[in-house]
Amino acid sequence: MRLGEAEVYVCPACKQRMQVRIVQQRGEEVLEGLLACPCGAEFPIADGIPDLVFPRQLATSDLEAKLWYDANADVYDENLHLTFDTFREDEQRVRSRLVDRLELLPTQRVLELGAGSGRDSVLIADRLGTEGRLYLQDLSLAILRHSFPKMATQQVPTEFHVGNACHLPFSDGVFDAVFHFGGLNTFSDIGAFFSEVNRVTKVGGKVVAGDESMPVWLRNSEFGRVLMNSNPLYRYELPLQHLPVSCREVKLEWIIGGVFYVIEYRVGEGEPFADLDFEIPGIRGGTHRTRYHGLLEGVTEEAKSMAQAACARSGKSLHRWLDEAVRQAAARDLEGR
Ligand SMILES: C[S@@+](CC[C@H](N)C(=O)[O-])C[C@H]1O[C@@H](n2cnc3c(N)ncnc32)[C@H](O)[C@@H]1O
Structure with missing residues:
Protein backbone atom coordinates (compact mmCIF):
# COMPACT_ATOMS: atom_id res chain seq x y z
CA MET A 1 0.00 0.00 0.00
CA ARG A 2 1.39 3.37 -1.01
CA LEU A 3 1.47 5.83 1.90
CA GLY A 4 -0.75 8.36 0.10
CA GLU A 5 -3.48 5.73 -0.28
CA ALA A 6 -4.22 5.90 3.45
CA GLU A 7 -6.23 9.00 2.40
CA VAL A 8 -8.47 6.93 0.14
CA TYR A 9 -9.26 4.06 2.50
CA VAL A 10 -11.85 4.41 5.26
CA CYS A 11 -12.93 1.93 7.89
CA PRO A 12 -15.25 -0.62 6.21
CA ALA A 13 -17.27 -0.79 9.44
CA CYS A 14 -17.97 2.88 10.26
CA LYS A 15 -16.51 4.71 7.19
CA GLN A 16 -14.27 6.99 9.26
CA ARG A 17 -10.78 7.99 8.12
CA MET A 18 -8.05 5.76 9.54
CA GLN A 19 -4.54 6.35 10.79
CA VAL A 20 -1.71 4.36 9.27
CA ARG A 21 0.79 2.87 11.75
CA ILE A 22 3.94 1.85 9.93
CA VAL A 23 6.12 -1.05 11.07
CA GLN A 24 8.13 -1.47 7.85
CA GLN A 25 8.33 0.81 4.84
CA ARG A 26 10.19 0.73 1.50
CA GLY A 27 10.14 4.18 -0.11
CA GLU A 28 6.48 5.19 -0.43
CA GLU A 29 5.33 1.59 0.10
CA VAL A 30 4.02 0.51 3.51
CA LEU A 31 5.02 -3.15 3.78
CA GLU A 32 3.99 -3.97 7.35
CA GLY A 33 1.76 -2.04 9.71
CA LEU A 34 -1.89 -1.40 10.31
CA LEU A 35 -4.74 0.94 9.62
CA ALA A 36 -6.38 2.05 12.85
CA CYS A 37 -9.86 3.52 13.03
CA PRO A 38 -11.09 5.87 15.79
CA CYS A 39 -13.95 3.33 16.28
CA GLY A 40 -11.38 0.88 17.59
CA ALA A 41 -11.21 -1.40 14.54
CA GLU A 42 -7.72 -2.28 13.29
CA PHE A 43 -6.78 -3.70 9.91
CA PRO A 44 -3.34 -5.25 9.38
CA ILE A 45 -1.07 -4.51 6.43
CA ALA A 46 1.15 -7.50 5.57
CA ASP A 47 3.48 -7.79 2.54
CA GLY A 48 2.12 -4.40 1.43
CA ILE A 49 -1.51 -5.64 1.26
CA PRO A 50 -4.09 -4.20 3.68
CA ASP A 51 -6.58 -6.72 5.02
CA LEU A 52 -9.79 -4.68 5.21
CA GLY A 268 -27.29 9.09 -10.39
CA GLU A 269 -28.40 11.06 -7.35
CA GLY A 270 -31.39 9.74 -5.40
CA GLU A 271 -34.55 8.73 -7.23
CA PRO A 272 -35.01 9.58 -10.93
CA PHE A 273 -36.81 12.80 -11.89
CA ALA A 274 -40.51 12.88 -12.70
CA ASP A 275 -42.84 15.90 -12.60
CA LEU A 276 -45.40 14.64 -10.09
CA ASP A 277 -46.99 18.03 -9.49
CA PHE A 278 -48.69 19.26 -12.66
CA GLU A 279 -52.50 19.47 -12.70
CA ILE A 280 -53.82 16.44 -14.59
CA PRO A 281 -56.61 17.59 -16.96
CA GLY A 282 -60.07 15.99 -16.80
CA ILE A 283 -62.91 15.45 -14.37
CA ARG A 284 -60.81 13.67 -11.74
CA GLY A 285 -58.08 16.36 -11.68
CA GLY A 286 -55.34 16.53 -9.03
CA THR A 287 -51.67 15.67 -9.57
CA HIS A 288 -49.76 12.40 -9.48
CA ARG A 289 -48.63 13.36 -5.97
CA THR A 290 -52.04 14.40 -4.58
CA ARG A 291 -53.54 11.21 -5.97
CA TYR A 292 -51.00 9.21 -3.97
CA HIS A 293 -50.61 11.27 -0.78
CA GLY A 294 -54.06 12.87 -0.55
CA LEU A 295 -56.14 9.77 0.00
CA LEU A 296 -58.61 10.05 2.93
CA GLU A 297 -61.04 7.56 4.41
CA GLY A 298 -63.78 6.38 2.05
CA VAL A 299 -67.21 8.00 2.26
CA THR A 300 -70.68 6.45 1.81
CA GLU A 301 -71.90 5.84 -1.75
CA GLU A 302 -74.54 8.49 -1.22
CA ALA A 303 -72.00 11.11 -0.14
CA LYS A 304 -69.88 10.19 -3.16
CA SER A 305 -72.80 10.63 -5.59
CA MET A 306 -73.67 13.97 -4.01
CA ALA A 307 -70.07 15.13 -4.26
CA GLN A 308 -69.88 14.05 -7.92
CA ALA A 309 -73.12 15.88 -8.77
CA ALA A 310 -72.07 19.05 -6.93
CA CYS A 311 -68.69 18.91 -8.55
CA ALA A 312 -70.19 18.53 -12.05
CA ARG A 313 -72.37 21.58 -11.42
CA SER A 314 -69.38 23.63 -10.15
CA GLY A 315 -67.34 22.96 -13.30
CA LYS A 316 -64.31 22.15 -11.13
CA SER A 317 -62.30 18.94 -11.22
CA LEU A 318 -63.24 16.43 -8.53
CA HIS A 319 -59.83 17.00 -6.93
CA ARG A 320 -60.31 20.78 -6.69
CA TRP A 321 -63.91 20.53 -5.45
CA LEU A 322 -62.98 17.97 -2.77
CA ASP A 323 -59.84 19.83 -1.73
CA GLU A 324 -61.83 23.02 -1.21
CA ALA A 325 -64.70 21.22 0.56
CA VAL A 326 -62.34 19.44 2.95
CA ARG A 327 -60.38 22.63 3.64
CA GLN A 328 -63.56 24.59 4.38
CA ALA A 329 -64.92 21.89 6.70
CA ALA A 330 -61.56 21.49 8.43
CA ALA A 331 -61.10 25.27 8.88
CA ARG A 332 -64.60 25.57 10.34
CA ASP A 333 -64.01 22.76 12.85
CA LEU A 334 -60.54 23.98 13.74
CA GLU A 335 -61.78 27.55 14.33
CA GLY A 336 -64.73 26.30 16.37
CA ARG A 337 -62.39 24.64 18.90
C1 LIG B 1 -15.62 -16.74 -10.10
S1 LIG B 1 -14.38 -15.81 -9.31
C2 LIG B 1 -14.24 -14.49 -10.44
C3 LIG B 1 -12.88 -13.88 -10.43
C4 LIG B 1 -12.67 -12.85 -11.55
N1 LIG B 1 -13.54 -11.73 -11.38
C5 LIG B 1 -12.87 -13.49 -12.88
O1 LIG B 1 -13.83 -13.11 -13.60
O2 LIG B 1 -12.09 -14.37 -13.23
C6 LIG B 1 -15.24 -15.04 -7.94
C7 LIG B 1 -14.31 -14.20 -7.07
O3 LIG B 1 -15.08 -13.48 -6.13
C8 LIG B 1 -14.40 -13.50 -4.89
N2 LIG B 1 -15.38 -13.27 -3.82
C9 LIG B 1 -16.35 -14.08 -3.37
N3 LIG B 1 -17.07 -13.49 -2.40
C10 LIG B 1 -16.54 -12.25 -2.24
C11 LIG B 1 -16.84 -11.14 -1.41
N4 LIG B 1 -17.86 -11.18 -0.52
N5 LIG B 1 -16.09 -10.03 -1.53
C12 LIG B 1 -15.07 -9.96 -2.42
N6 LIG B 1 -14.74 -10.98 -3.22
C13 LIG B 1 -15.45 -12.10 -3.15
C14 LIG B 1 -13.78 -14.88 -4.83
O4 LIG B 1 -12.72 -14.97 -3.89
C15 LIG B 1 -13.33 -15.04 -6.28
O5 LIG B 1 -12.03 -14.58 -6.49
Whole structure:
Protein backbone atom coordinates (compact mmCIF):
# COMPACT_ATOMS: atom_id res chain seq x y z
CA MET A 1 0.00 0.00 0.00
CA ARG A 2 1.39 3.37 -1.01
CA LEU A 3 1.47 5.83 1.90
CA GLY A 4 -0.75 8.36 0.10
CA GLU A 5 -3.48 5.73 -0.28
CA ALA A 6 -4.22 5.90 3.45
CA GLU A 7 -6.23 9.00 2.40
CA VAL A 8 -8.47 6.93 0.14
CA TYR A 9 -9.26 4.06 2.50
CA VAL A 10 -11.85 4.41 5.26
CA CYS A 11 -12.93 1.93 7.89
CA PRO A 12 -15.25 -0.62 6.21
CA ALA A 13 -17.27 -0.79 9.44
CA CYS A 14 -17.97 2.88 10.26
CA LYS A 15 -16.51 4.71 7.19
CA GLN A 16 -14.27 6.99 9.26
CA ARG A 17 -10.78 7.99 8.12
CA MET A 18 -8.05 5.76 9.54
CA GLN A 19 -4.54 6.35 10.79
CA VAL A 20 -1.71 4.36 9.27
CA ARG A 21 0.79 2.87 11.75
CA ILE A 22 3.94 1.85 9.93
CA VAL A 23 6.12 -1.05 11.07
CA GLN A 24 8.13 -1.47 7.85
CA GLN A 25 8.33 0.81 4.84
CA ARG A 26 10.19 0.73 1.50
CA GLY A 27 10.14 4.18 -0.11
CA GLU A 28 6.48 5.19 -0.43
CA GLU A 29 5.33 1.59 0.10
CA VAL A 30 4.02 0.51 3.51
CA LEU A 31 5.02 -3.15 3.78
CA GLU A 32 3.99 -3.97 7.35
CA GLY A 33 1.76 -2.04 9.71
CA LEU A 34 -1.89 -1.40 10.31
CA LEU A 35 -4.74 0.94 9.62
CA ALA A 36 -6.38 2.05 12.85
CA CYS A 37 -9.86 3.52 13.03
CA PRO A 38 -11.09 5.87 15.79
CA CYS A 39 -13.95 3.33 16.28
CA GLY A 40 -11.38 0.88 17.59
CA ALA A 41 -11.21 -1.40 14.54
CA GLU A 42 -7.72 -2.28 13.29
CA PHE A 43 -6.78 -3.70 9.91
CA PRO A 44 -3.34 -5.25 9.38
CA ILE A 45 -1.07 -4.51 6.43
CA ALA A 46 1.15 -7.50 5.57
CA ASP A 47 3.48 -7.79 2.54
CA GLY A 48 2.12 -4.40 1.43
CA ILE A 49 -1.51 -5.64 1.26
CA PRO A 50 -4.09 -4.20 3.68
CA ASP A 51 -6.58 -6.72 5.02
CA LEU A 52 -9.79 -4.68 5.21
CA VAL A 53 -12.19 -7.59 5.52
CA PHE A 54 -15.34 -6.74 7.46
CA PRO A 55 -16.99 -8.29 9.35
CA ARG A 56 -14.18 -10.36 10.80
CA GLN A 57 -16.68 -13.19 11.32
CA LEU A 58 -17.88 -13.62 7.74
CA ALA A 59 -21.44 -14.60 6.81
CA THR A 60 -21.68 -18.26 5.77
CA SER A 61 -21.80 -17.78 1.98
CA ASP A 62 -18.84 -15.34 2.04
CA LEU A 63 -16.85 -17.68 4.25
CA GLU A 64 -17.62 -20.65 1.98
CA ALA A 65 -16.57 -18.64 -1.10
CA LYS A 66 -13.35 -17.51 0.58
CA LEU A 67 -12.43 -21.03 1.65
CA TRP A 68 -13.22 -22.41 -1.82
CA TYR A 69 -11.09 -19.81 -3.61
CA ASP A 70 -8.30 -20.18 -1.02
CA ALA A 71 -8.26 -23.93 -1.78
CA ASN A 72 -8.61 -23.63 -5.57
CA ALA A 73 -6.57 -20.49 -6.24
CA ASP A 74 -3.73 -22.43 -7.85
CA VAL A 75 -5.94 -24.23 -10.41
CA TYR A 76 -8.43 -21.42 -11.15
CA ASP A 77 -6.61 -20.10 -14.22
CA GLU A 78 -6.01 -23.65 -15.54
CA ASN A 79 -9.67 -24.67 -15.38
CA LEU A 80 -11.52 -21.51 -16.32
CA HIS A 81 -11.40 -22.20 -20.06
CA LEU A 82 -13.97 -25.00 -19.55
CA THR A 83 -16.76 -22.43 -19.09
CA PHE A 84 -15.83 -20.56 -22.26
CA ASP A 85 -15.21 -23.80 -24.24
CA THR A 86 -18.72 -25.02 -23.39
CA PHE A 87 -20.18 -22.15 -25.39
CA ARG A 88 -17.30 -21.89 -27.92
CA GLU A 89 -16.69 -18.35 -26.73
CA ASP A 90 -13.36 -16.56 -26.88
CA GLU A 91 -12.59 -15.53 -23.30
CA GLN A 92 -10.42 -12.55 -24.22
CA ARG A 93 -13.05 -11.20 -26.58
CA VAL A 94 -15.85 -11.65 -24.02
CA ARG A 95 -13.86 -10.00 -21.22
CA SER A 96 -12.67 -7.18 -23.46
CA ARG A 97 -16.25 -6.35 -24.39
CA LEU A 98 -17.24 -6.43 -20.73
CA VAL A 99 -14.50 -3.97 -19.83
CA ASP A 100 -15.40 -1.77 -22.85
CA ARG A 101 -18.74 -1.15 -21.13
CA LEU A 102 -16.90 0.91 -18.49
CA GLU A 103 -16.01 3.47 -21.20
CA LEU A 104 -12.76 4.24 -19.39
CA LEU A 105 -10.48 7.21 -19.88
CA PRO A 106 -6.76 6.74 -19.13
CA THR A 107 -6.77 9.12 -16.12
CA GLN A 108 -9.67 7.51 -14.28
CA ARG A 109 -9.79 5.85 -10.88
CA VAL A 110 -11.28 2.37 -11.14
CA LEU A 111 -12.25 -0.27 -8.58
CA GLU A 112 -12.54 -3.97 -9.38
CA LEU A 113 -14.24 -6.11 -6.74
CA GLY A 114 -13.80 -9.88 -6.51
CA ALA A 115 -10.94 -9.45 -8.98
CA GLY A 116 -9.75 -13.02 -8.46
CA SER A 117 -6.62 -13.89 -10.42
CA GLY A 118 -6.80 -10.66 -12.42
CA ARG A 119 -8.16 -11.87 -15.75
CA ASP A 120 -10.26 -8.72 -16.22
CA SER A 121 -7.85 -6.57 -14.21
CA VAL A 122 -5.21 -6.65 -16.96
CA LEU A 123 -7.79 -5.55 -19.52
CA ILE A 124 -8.93 -2.69 -17.28
CA ALA A 125 -5.27 -1.74 -16.71
CA ASP A 126 -4.68 -1.73 -20.51
CA ARG A 127 -7.19 1.11 -20.76
CA LEU A 128 -5.61 3.22 -17.98
CA GLY A 129 -2.42 5.29 -18.05
CA THR A 130 0.12 6.41 -15.47
CA GLU A 131 -2.26 9.17 -14.33
CA GLY A 132 -5.05 6.66 -13.65
CA ARG A 133 -5.45 4.42 -10.59
CA LEU A 134 -6.65 0.84 -10.30
CA TYR A 135 -7.82 -0.73 -7.03
CA LEU A 136 -8.08 -4.53 -7.00
CA GLN A 137 -9.94 -6.30 -4.24
CA ASP A 138 -10.79 -9.88 -3.37
CA LEU A 139 -11.90 -11.75 -0.28
CA SER A 140 -9.29 -14.44 -0.90
CA LEU A 141 -5.69 -13.28 -0.75
CA ALA A 142 -4.68 -16.65 -2.18
CA ILE A 143 -6.40 -15.97 -5.51
CA LEU A 144 -5.62 -12.23 -5.55
CA ARG A 145 -1.92 -13.14 -5.37
CA HIS A 146 -2.25 -14.70 -8.83
CA SER A 147 -2.98 -11.24 -10.23
CA PHE A 148 0.31 -9.76 -8.95
CA PRO A 149 2.56 -11.11 -11.76
CA LYS A 150 -0.10 -10.26 -14.38
CA MET A 151 -0.21 -6.66 -13.13
CA ALA A 152 3.55 -6.25 -12.68
CA THR A 153 4.12 -4.95 -16.23
CA GLN A 154 1.12 -2.60 -16.31
CA GLN A 155 1.79 1.13 -16.26
CA VAL A 156 -1.23 2.15 -14.19
CA PRO A 157 -0.46 2.44 -10.44
CA THR A 158 -2.37 -0.42 -8.83
CA GLU A 159 -3.44 -0.92 -5.22
CA PHE A 160 -4.45 -4.34 -3.90
CA HIS A 161 -6.46 -5.08 -0.81
CA VAL A 162 -8.26 -8.00 0.76
CA GLY A 163 -11.86 -7.08 1.48
CA ASN A 164 -15.53 -7.92 1.38
CA ALA A 165 -17.46 -6.52 -1.60
CA CYS A 166 -20.47 -5.94 0.68
CA HIS A 167 -18.57 -3.55 3.01
CA LEU A 168 -16.25 -1.28 1.05
CA PRO A 169 -13.34 0.54 2.68
CA PHE A 170 -13.59 3.71 0.57
CA SER A 171 -14.99 7.22 1.00
CA ASP A 172 -18.07 8.28 -0.95
CA GLY A 173 -17.78 9.08 -4.66
CA VAL A 174 -14.09 8.32 -5.20
CA PHE A 175 -14.34 6.09 -8.29
CA ASP A 176 -15.10 6.86 -11.91
CA ALA A 177 -16.02 3.24 -12.55
CA VAL A 178 -16.58 0.01 -10.61
CA PHE A 179 -16.37 -3.48 -12.10
CA HIS A 180 -17.22 -6.93 -10.84
CA PHE A 181 -17.62 -10.24 -12.64
CA GLY A 182 -18.17 -13.77 -11.42
CA GLY A 183 -18.77 -13.81 -7.65
CA LEU A 184 -21.90 -11.71 -7.13
CA ASN A 185 -24.41 -14.57 -6.76
CA THR A 186 -22.84 -15.84 -3.55
CA PHE A 187 -22.17 -12.45 -1.95
CA SER A 188 -23.95 -12.64 1.41
CA ASP A 189 -25.73 -9.28 1.01
CA ILE A 190 -26.27 -8.34 -2.63
CA GLY A 191 -28.32 -5.27 -1.63
CA ALA A 192 -25.39 -4.03 0.47
CA PHE A 193 -23.02 -4.75 -2.43
CA PHE A 194 -24.93 -2.55 -4.89
CA SER A 195 -25.58 0.11 -2.28
CA GLU A 196 -21.86 0.23 -1.42
CA VAL A 197 -20.88 0.28 -5.10
CA ASN A 198 -23.18 3.25 -5.75
CA ARG A 199 -21.88 5.02 -2.63
CA VAL A 200 -18.23 4.87 -3.71
CA THR A 201 -18.93 5.70 -7.38
CA LYS A 202 -19.05 9.34 -8.55
CA VAL A 203 -22.37 10.62 -9.83
CA GLY A 204 -22.29 9.86 -13.55
CA GLY A 205 -19.77 7.04 -13.02
CA LYS A 206 -20.20 3.66 -14.66
CA VAL A 207 -20.87 0.29 -12.97
CA VAL A 208 -20.64 -3.11 -14.66
CA ALA A 209 -21.46 -6.29 -12.72
CA GLY A 210 -22.36 -9.81 -13.78
CA ASP A 211 -22.51 -13.50 -12.91
CA GLU A 212 -24.25 -16.76 -13.84
CA SER A 213 -28.04 -16.99 -14.23
CA MET A 214 -29.98 -19.29 -16.53
CA PRO A 215 -32.65 -17.12 -18.19
CA VAL A 216 -36.15 -18.05 -16.97
CA TRP A 217 -37.29 -19.03 -20.47
CA LEU A 218 -34.55 -21.68 -20.68
CA ARG A 219 -34.85 -23.21 -17.22
CA ASN A 220 -37.07 -26.05 -18.40
CA SER A 221 -35.24 -26.72 -21.67
CA GLU A 222 -32.70 -29.54 -22.02
CA PHE A 223 -30.03 -26.83 -22.46
CA GLY A 224 -31.07 -25.30 -19.12
CA ARG A 225 -31.50 -28.52 -17.17
CA VAL A 226 -28.21 -30.07 -18.31
CA LEU A 227 -26.20 -26.94 -17.59
CA MET A 228 -27.83 -26.27 -14.22
CA ASN A 229 -27.07 -29.88 -13.29
CA SER A 230 -23.38 -29.45 -14.12
CA ASN A 231 -23.08 -26.02 -12.51
CA PRO A 232 -25.65 -25.17 -9.81
CA LEU A 233 -24.52 -21.55 -9.98
CA TYR A 234 -26.67 -21.21 -13.13
CA ARG A 235 -29.68 -21.63 -10.83
CA TYR A 236 -29.19 -18.20 -9.27
CA GLU A 237 -31.82 -15.61 -10.17
CA LEU A 238 -31.20 -12.09 -11.42
CA PRO A 239 -30.47 -9.63 -8.60
CA LEU A 240 -32.44 -6.72 -10.14
CA GLN A 241 -34.51 -6.17 -6.99
CA HIS A 242 -31.30 -5.20 -5.20
CA LEU A 243 -30.41 -2.28 -7.49
CA PRO A 244 -30.51 1.07 -5.64
CA VAL A 245 -32.89 3.83 -6.72
CA SER A 246 -29.88 5.87 -7.88
CA CYS A 247 -29.21 3.54 -10.86
CA ARG A 248 -29.70 5.24 -14.24
CA GLU A 249 -29.59 4.05 -17.88
CA VAL A 250 -29.71 0.44 -16.68
CA LYS A 251 -28.87 -2.16 -19.33
CA LEU A 252 -29.17 -5.92 -18.94
CA GLU A 253 -27.72 -8.49 -21.29
CA TRP A 254 -27.02 -12.23 -21.21
CA ILE A 255 -23.56 -13.21 -22.44
CA ILE A 256 -21.34 -16.32 -22.66
CA GLY A 257 -23.86 -18.70 -24.22
CA GLY A 258 -26.64 -16.51 -22.81
CA VAL A 259 -26.20 -17.90 -19.27
CA PHE A 260 -24.35 -15.03 -17.58
CA TYR A 261 -26.06 -11.69 -16.96
CA VAL A 262 -24.34 -8.35 -17.18
CA ILE A 263 -25.90 -5.33 -15.53
CA GLU A 264 -24.52 -2.00 -16.64
CA TYR A 265 -25.58 1.43 -15.38
CA ARG A 266 -24.58 4.94 -14.44
CA VAL A 267 -24.88 6.20 -10.90
CA GLY A 268 -27.29 9.09 -10.39
CA GLU A 269 -28.40 11.06 -7.35
CA GLY A 270 -31.39 9.74 -5.40
CA GLU A 271 -34.55 8.73 -7.23
CA PRO A 272 -35.01 9.58 -10.93
CA PHE A 273 -36.81 12.80 -11.89
CA ALA A 274 -40.51 12.88 -12.70
CA ASP A 275 -42.84 15.90 -12.60
CA LEU A 276 -45.40 14.64 -10.09
CA ASP A 277 -46.99 18.03 -9.49
CA PHE A 278 -48.69 19.26 -12.66
CA GLU A 279 -52.50 19.47 -12.70
CA ILE A 280 -53.82 16.44 -14.59
CA PRO A 281 -56.61 17.59 -16.96
CA GLY A 282 -60.07 15.99 -16.80
CA ILE A 283 -62.91 15.45 -14.37
CA ARG A 284 -60.81 13.67 -11.74
CA GLY A 285 -58.08 16.36 -11.68
CA GLY A 286 -55.34 16.53 -9.03
CA THR A 287 -51.67 15.67 -9.57
CA HIS A 288 -49.76 12.40 -9.48
CA ARG A 289 -48.63 13.36 -5.97
CA THR A 290 -52.04 14.40 -4.58
CA ARG A 291 -53.54 11.21 -5.97
CA TYR A 292 -51.00 9.21 -3.97
CA HIS A 293 -50.61 11.27 -0.78
CA GLY A 294 -54.06 12.87 -0.55
CA LEU A 295 -56.14 9.77 0.00
CA LEU A 296 -58.61 10.05 2.93
CA GLU A 297 -61.04 7.56 4.41
CA GLY A 298 -63.78 6.38 2.05
CA VAL A 299 -67.21 8.00 2.26
CA THR A 300 -70.68 6.45 1.81
CA GLU A 301 -71.90 5.84 -1.75
CA GLU A 302 -74.54 8.49 -1.22
CA ALA A 303 -72.00 11.11 -0.14
CA LYS A 304 -69.88 10.19 -3.16
CA SER A 305 -72.80 10.63 -5.59
CA MET A 306 -73.67 13.97 -4.01
CA ALA A 307 -70.07 15.13 -4.26
CA GLN A 308 -69.88 14.05 -7.92
CA ALA A 309 -73.12 15.88 -8.77
CA ALA A 310 -72.07 19.05 -6.93
CA CYS A 311 -68.69 18.91 -8.55
CA ALA A 312 -70.19 18.53 -12.05
CA ARG A 313 -72.37 21.58 -11.42
CA SER A 314 -69.38 23.63 -10.15
CA GLY A 315 -67.34 22.96 -13.30
CA LYS A 316 -64.31 22.15 -11.13
CA SER A 317 -62.30 18.94 -11.22
CA LEU A 318 -63.24 16.43 -8.53
CA HIS A 319 -59.83 17.00 -6.93
CA ARG A 320 -60.31 20.78 -6.69
CA TRP A 321 -63.91 20.53 -5.45
CA LEU A 322 -62.98 17.97 -2.77
CA ASP A 323 -59.84 19.83 -1.73
CA GLU A 324 -61.83 23.02 -1.21
CA ALA A 325 -64.70 21.22 0.56
CA VAL A 326 -62.34 19.44 2.95
CA ARG A 327 -60.38 22.63 3.64
CA GLN A 328 -63.56 24.59 4.38
CA ALA A 329 -64.92 21.89 6.70
CA ALA A 330 -61.56 21.49 8.43
CA ALA A 331 -61.10 25.27 8.88
CA ARG A 332 -64.60 25.57 10.34
CA ASP A 333 -64.01 22.76 12.85
CA LEU A 334 -60.54 23.98 13.74
CA GLU A 335 -61.78 27.55 14.33
CA GLY A 336 -64.73 26.30 16.37
CA ARG A 337 -62.39 24.64 18.90
C1 LIG B 1 -15.62 -16.74 -10.10
S1 LIG B 1 -14.38 -15.81 -9.31
C2 LIG B 1 -14.24 -14.49 -10.44
C3 LIG B 1 -12.88 -13.88 -10.43
C4 LIG B 1 -12.67 -12.85 -11.55
N1 LIG B 1 -13.54 -11.73 -11.38
C5 LIG B 1 -12.87 -13.49 -12.88
O1 LIG B 1 -13.83 -13.11 -13.60
O2 LIG B 1 -12.09 -14.37 -13.23
C6 LIG B 1 -15.24 -15.04 -7.94
C7 LIG B 1 -14.31 -14.20 -7.07
O3 LIG B 1 -15.08 -13.48 -6.13
C8 LIG B 1 -14.40 -13.50 -4.89
N2 LIG B 1 -15.38 -13.27 -3.82
C9 LIG B 1 -16.35 -14.08 -3.37
N3 LIG B 1 -17.07 -13.49 -2.40
C10 LIG B 1 -16.54 -12.25 -2.24
C11 LIG B 1 -16.84 -11.14 -1.41
N4 LIG B 1 -17.86 -11.18 -0.52
N5 LIG B 1 -16.09 -10.03 -1.53
C12 LIG B 1 -15.07 -9.96 -2.42
N6 LIG B 1 -14.74 -10.98 -3.22
C13 LIG B 1 -15.45 -12.10 -3.15
C14 LIG B 1 -13.78 -14.88 -4.83
O4 LIG B 1 -12.72 -14.97 -3.89
C15 LIG B 1 -13.33 -15.04 -6.28
O5 LIG B 1 -12.03 -14.58 -6.49
